Amino acid sequence: MSFFQLILKNLFRRRSRSLLTLGGISIGIAAVVSLSGIASGFERSWANVYKARGTDLVVTKSVTRSTMPGPFPFALKAELQRMPHVREVGALLSDVFSVEDSPTILVIGWETKTSLWNHVKLVSGKWPDDSSKNTVALGTLNAEMLGKTLGDKVQIESGEYTVCGIFSSPALAESGAIVMPLPAMQSLTNKEGMVNFFDIWLEPNTSVGDTEKLRVSIKAKFEGLTAFNPGSVAENNIAMQIAKAMTWAVSSIALVVGAIGVMNTILMSVFERLHEIGILLAIGWRRGRIMQMILAESLLLSLVGGFAGCGLGAVAARLLQMSPWVHGKLEADVGLPLLGIALLIAIALGALGGLYPAWIGSRMSPATALRQ
Amino acid sequence: MSSKNALIEVRNLRRSFDYGAVQALRGISFTVEQGEFVSIMGPSGSGKTTLLNILGALDSEFEGAVTIDSVEMRHLAEPERFRSRTIGFVFQSFHLLPALTALENVQMPMFERKWRASERRTRAAALLGSVGLEHRMDHRPSKLSGGERQRVAIARSLANEPKLLLADEPTGNLDSSDALKILEVLGAIHQQRNMTMIVVTHDCDVAAATNRTLRVRDGQLVEKQISNGA
Ligand SMILES: Nc1ncnc2c1ncn2[C@@H]1O[C@H](COP(=O)(O)OP(=O)(O)OP(=O)(O)O)[C@@H](O)[C@H]1O
Ligand SMILES: [Mg+2]
Numbered sequence: 001m002s003f004f005q006l007i008l009k010n011l012f013r014r015r016s017r018s019l020l021t022l023g024g025i026s027i028g029i030a031a032v033v034s035l036s037g038i039a040s041g042f043e044r045s046w047a048n049v050y051k052a053r054g055t056d057l058v059v060t061k062s063v064t065r066s067t068m069p070g071p072f073p074f075a076l077k078a079e080l081q082r083m084p085h086v087r088e089v090g091a092l093l094s095d096v097f098s099v100e101d102s103p104t105i106l107v108i109g110w111e112t113k114t115s116l117w118n119h120v121k122l123v124s125g126k127w128p129d130d131s132s133k134n135t136v137a138l139g140t141l142n143a144e145m146l147g148k149t150l151g152d153k154v155q156i157e158s159g160e161y162t163v164c165g166i167f168s169s170p171a172l173a174e175s176g177a178i179v180m181p182l183p184a185m186q187s188l189t190n191k192e193g194m195v196n197f198f199d200i201w202l203e204p205n206t207s208v209g210d211t212e213k214l215r216v217s218i219k220a221k222f223e224g225l226t227a228f229n230p231g232s233v234a235e236n237n238i239a240m241q242i243a244k245a246m247t248w249a250v251s252s253i254a255l256v257v258g259a260i261g262v263m264n265t266i267l268m269s270v271f272e273r274l275h276e277i278g279i280l281l282a283i284g285w286r287r288g289r290i291m292q293m294i295l296a297e298s299l300l301l302s303l304v305g306g307f308a309g310c311g312l313g314a315v316a317a318r319l320l321q322m323s324p325w326v327h328g329k330l331e332a333d334v335g336l337p338l339l340g341i342a343l344l345i346a347i348a349l350g351a352l353g354g355l356y357p358a359w360i361g362s363r364m365s366p367a368t369a370l371r372q
Numbered sequence: 373m374s375s376k377n378a379l380i381e382v383r384n385l386r387r388s389f390d391y392g393a394v395q396a397l398r399g400i401s402f403t404v405e406q407g408e409f410v411s412i413m414g415p416s417g418s419g420k421t422t423l424l425n426i427l428g429a430l431d432s433e434f435e436g437a438v439t440i441d442s443v444e445m446r447h448l449a450e451p452e453r454f455r456s457r458t459i460g461f462v463f464q465s466f467h468l469l470p471a472l473t474a475l476e477n478v479q480m481p482m483f484e485r486k487w488r489a490s491e492r493r494t495r496a497a498a499l500l501g502s503v504g505l506e507h508r509m510d511h512r513p514s515k516l517s518g519g520e521r522q523r524v525a526i527a528r529s530l531a532n533e534p535k536l537l538l539a540d541e542p543t544g545n546l547d548s549s550d551a552l553k554i555l556e557v558l559g560a561i562h563q564q565r566n567m568t569m570i571v572v573t574h575d576c577d578v579a580a581a582t583n584r585t586l587r588v589r590d591g592q593l594v595e596k597q598i599s600n601g602a
Contacts, residue, residue, distance in 0.1 A: 001472075001475075001476045001479050001489065001492070001493070002489045003483060006476075006483075009471060009472070010471075013471050276469055279467045279468075279469065280469075280480065281452060282428070282430060282455070282461055282467070283455070283456075283461060283480060283481045283528065283529075283531075284452055284453075284455040284456025284457070284459070284481050284484050284532060285452060285456070285480075285481075285483065285484060286450070286452045286453060286456070286484065287452060289483060289484070366430050367425050367430040367431050370430075370463065370467065
C-alpha cells in the first residue's frame with residue numbers, strides 16, 4: 001500500500017462527508033470561475049468593440065454616477081478635431097434600455113458620415129439615416145434575441161421604431177445592440193445636442209508618445225472629461241468596476257465558506273481518529289507523518305473539488321452568458337490562466353483547512369490515546 | 373549490577389501521576405540482557421503498564437535512569453524515531469486500524485522506512501506468513517478472531533525489525549486455546565530471532581514460558597525469579 005492509497009482509503013471511509021465537502025469546495029471554486037469568467041468576458045467584449053472600430057482614443061466624462069457615462073455637448077467635437085494628430089472624431093450617445101422582453105439592450109446613436117459605421121456590415125435592408133427619425137438597424141444577435149426582421153416594429157421606451165436594416169459586427173456587444181443615427185438617439189433620450197462618447201482616430205504613424213501627449217492634453221483642456229486608450233477600458237468603465245468588485249466579494253465569501261467546510265470535515269475526522277492516531281504514534285509514526293497524512297487528505301479533497309469546480313464553473317459561465325441580462329453583451333472568458341488560478345486557490349483552501357486539524361492530530365499523546 | 377550485554381538498564385525508576393497523588397512506580401531497578409524473554413506479573417494497578425510505557429518511550433516523565441540500547445530514555449529528542457527503530461508493541465486490545473486489511477495493518481510502521489511499496493508488501497506478507505496468517509491477509513480485523521487479530525498485531529510489531537518487543541497482556545482478551553497459540557508464536561519469535569522480549573501477563577502459563585519473571589506490587593519489585601520454562 002502506498003501513502004497515497006492510505007489517504008484515499010481514509011477519505012473513502014467517510015464517503016458521504018467527503019462528497020459533501022467536495023461539493024462545497026467545487027461550488028466555491030465554480031463561483032470564482034464563472035463570475036471571473038463573466039467579468040473578464042465583459043471587459044474583453046468592450047475592448048473588442050474598440051478594436052473593431054479601430055479607435056485610438058476614447059473621450060468620455062471623467063466622473064460618472066451611473067453605469068453609462070453622463071452626457072456632454074456635441075459642440076466640443078470641433079475643438080477636438082483641431083488638436084494635433086487627430087484624423088477624425090466620431091460622436092456617440094449610448095444607453096441601456098429594457099426592450100420588450102429583454103431587460104438590458106444596448107442602444108447606440110452613431111454620428112452619420114463617420115468611420116463609426118465602417119467596421120459593421122449590412123446583412124439586409126439599409127442603414128437608417130438622419131432624415132428618417134423612426135428607423136433603426138439591429139445587430140444580428142439582437143434581431144435573433146428580439147425575434148425581429150426587416151419591417152417589424154420595435155418599442156423602445158415611449159418611441160416606436162421600424163427595423164430598416166440588420167447588420168453584423170465583429171464585436172459581440174455591438175452584435176447584440178440596436179443602432180440609430182445620433183439625432184434620433186438624442187431625441188429618444190431627451191438629450192438634444194449631447195453625446196456621451198467621442199471615438200478618436202489618429203493620423204497613421206502617430207507614435208505612442210504623441211498619443212499619450214494628446215491624451216493628457218485632452219484631459220487638461222476639457223474640464224470634466226477624460227481620454228483613455230481602448231486597452232484600458234476597464235479602468236474607465238464603472239460597470240466593469242462594479243462587476244469586478246462583485247466578483248471579488250462573492251468569490252471571497254464562497255472561498256471562506258469553502259475553507260471552513262474543509263476544516264470542519266478534516267477536524268471531525270481527526271477527532272474521530274484520535275485513538276488511531278495514538279496507535280500510529282505508538283508504532284513509530286513521526287508526528288510529521290501524522291501531519292502529512294492529515295494535510296494530504298485535506299489537499300486531495302480540495303484539489304478534486306477544485307477540478308470539479310473548474311468544470312462546473314465553465315458550465316455555469318456558459319449558462320450565465322445565456323441569461324437575458326447578459327445575453328448578447330459578452331462571451332465568458334474562461335481560459336487556462338483563470339482555471340490555473342482557481343486550482344491554486346483550491347490548493348490554498350486545502351492547506352488552510354487542513355493545517356489546524358493536522359496540528360491537533362500531531363500533538364496527540366500516544367499513551368493517553370491508548371488508555372481510552 | 374550493570375552487565376556488558378544489558379539491553380535494558382532501569383535504576384531507581386519512579387513515576388507518579390496527578391502531582392504525586394498516585395505513585396505508580398516507587399523505585400524499580402532491574403536489567404534485561406540482550407535476547408532475554410522476561411515476563412512481568414502483578415495485581416491490577418501495580419504499575420505494569422506504566423513501566424512498559426516508559427520502556428517503550430511512550431512516557432518520559434519519570435524519575436530515575438532508564439537506558440535502552442545505550443540510549444538514555446529521559447531526554448529522548450525524538451521518541452517516535454526511537455520507537456520506530458527499536459521497539460515493537462503488542463497490546464491487550466490489539467489496537468489494529470479497523471479500516472485496513474491485515475496486510476495493510478502490518479505495513480503501517482514501515483512508512484517510516486525508505487522501502488518501496490512493493491517491498492513493504494512483500495515484507496508484510498512474509499511476517500503474516502510467519503504467524504500463520506497467509507490466508508487471512510486481505511481480511512479486515514472485524515473479520516478475524518481475537519487470536520488472529522493478536523497475531524496480526526504481533527506481525528505488525530515486527531515490521532521494522534525492532535530490538536525489543538514489549539507486550540502488554542497479549543493474551544488478556546483471549547480464550548485459553550487462542551492464548552496458547554499466541555504463546556507459541558511469541559516463543560518461536562524469541563527462538564528464531566533471538567529477540568529481547570518483555571511480556572506483561574496475568575497468565576501463569578505465559579510466565580512459565582519465559583526465562584524470568586519480575587513480580588510487581590504497589591509499584592515495587594517483590595522478588596526476582598528465574599523460571600525454567602521454554
Ligand atoms: N495517566 C495516568 N494518570 C493518572 N493515573 C494513572 C495514569 N496511568 C496510570 N495511572 C495509575 O497508576 C497506577 C498503575 O497503573 P497501571 O496502568 O500501570 O497498572 P497495571 O499494573 O497495568 O494494571 P492492570 O493490570 O489493571 O493493567 C494505577 O493506580 C493507575 O490508576
Ligand atoms: Mg495494564
